[in-house]
Amino acid sequence: MVRLSKKVEYxxxxxxxxxxxPTGEIVTAKEIADAYKIPYELVAKVLQKLTKSGLIVSHQGVRGGYALTRNPGDIPVSMIINAIEGMQPVIAQCMSDGPESCTVFTVCTIKSPLIKVQANIERAFSTMMLSEIV
Amino acid sequence: MVRLSKKVEYxxxxxxxxxxxPTGEIVTAKEIADAYKIPYELVAKVLQKLTKSGLIVSHQGVRGGYALTRNPGDIPVSMIINAIEGMQPVIAQCMSDGPESCTVFTVCTIKSPLIKVQANIERAFSTMMLSEIV
DNA sequence: CCATATACGACTGAACAGGTCCTATTTTGG
DNA sequence: CCAAAATAGGACCTGTTCAGTCGTATATGG
Structure with missing residues (x-):
């Protein structure tokens, strides 16, 4: 029905x-890759994105790895997805260059079903916390 | 964040x-294609799927077209999506041939985040009615 | 009988995803 | 100080999927 990419899954x-x-314990990408039989490089890349977004912190070098920066109850699933997929517009890309660039501007309001569906999905994701899905 | 295919969009x-x-009024694929500047063949195909699922009825020949079979308030968005995309499993495809075919069976329960997220999305779609998004 | 409409399968080109590989850079332990 | 372990991140390949097009068959109203 709705496709979540492997990146998001991982x-x-x-x-x-x-x-x-336990809070503050450091986990390596290799440990996760082994535990879930996931390609190491993919897990590593996803963890790097999560690091950039600030949801986790990284420690390089030997005995390095990743740790959470906040309580799982304070991390909405939407934040995780956005960190990985990079906040795509999904809809209304015709407006990104201004209304005059949109060739179907006059019927754009009639296309609204998508916008409302999108809003509902985003609301669902933003109220869903990491602590609820582990 | 979540990708809706063009088919679903259309x-x-x-x-x-x-x-x-108005209830019972017949609409042609061409009328919809013209009104929203959508490729005719794609709208036609999608309407055929909606017909097969029973959400709308079709009338062939001259003066033919499509009409709803029930009240928009009784049509969940999930039903429309399923009619078009064809009820894909999305998750746990590893179980479709039985548990013994799943190479990661022992860690499958740990993969549950996806299942819970998926369940939430499906609930959101099944409580969202067509009448709410037009 | 013909114009109009649905029904539906085959094909193509482009975009994307998933995965692999390679090379830095950082850091710790011995 | 060096080797090993770990993150950081770019380049690339390949199979699949998607959007769109085309062609053809079927039904039907006037």
Whole structure:
């Protein structure tokens, strides 16, 4: 019905795994890759994105790894997805260059079903916390 | 954040357009294609799927077209999406051939975040009615 | 009988996703 | 100080999916 990319899937698994550890404990990408039989490089890349977004912190070098920066109950699923997929507009890309660039501007308001569906999905994701899905 | 295919987009637009008409009024694929500047063949195909699912009825030949079979308030968005995309499993495809075929069976329960997210999305779609998004 | 409409399958080109590989850079332990 | 372990991140390949097009068959009203 709705497709979640592998990146998001791996991201949820990874951050969920970190969330099960005691606060401050450091987890490596390799540990997650092994535990869930996920390609190491993909987990690593996703963890890097989560790091950039500030949801987790990274420590380089030997004995390095990742740790959560906040309580799982304070991390909405929407934030995880956005961190990984990079906040795509999904809809109304015709407006991104201004209304005059939109060739179907006169009927754009009639296309609204998508916008409302999108809003509902985003609301669902933003009220769903990491702590609820682990 | 979540990708809705063009097929679904066109399907929502099309059935939404039909829903705005007085009950029983017949709408042609061409009319919808013209009104929203959508490729005719794609709208036609989507309408055929909606017909097969029973959400709308079709009338062939001259003066033919499509009409709703029930009240827009009784049509969940999930039903429209399923009619068009064909009820894909999305998750747990590893179980479709039985548990013994799943190479990661022992860690499958740990992968549950996806299942819970999926359940939430489906609930959101099944409580969202066509009448709410037109 | 013909114009109009649905029904539906085959095909193509482009975009994307998932995955792999390679090379830095950082950091710790011995 | 060096080797190993770990993050950081870019380049690339390949199979699949998607959007769109085309062609053809079927039904039907006038």
């Amino acid at each position: 991201g949820l698994i990874a951050i969920g795994h970190i969330a099960t550890k | 399907g929502l637009i099309a059935i939404g357009h039909i829903a705005t008409k």
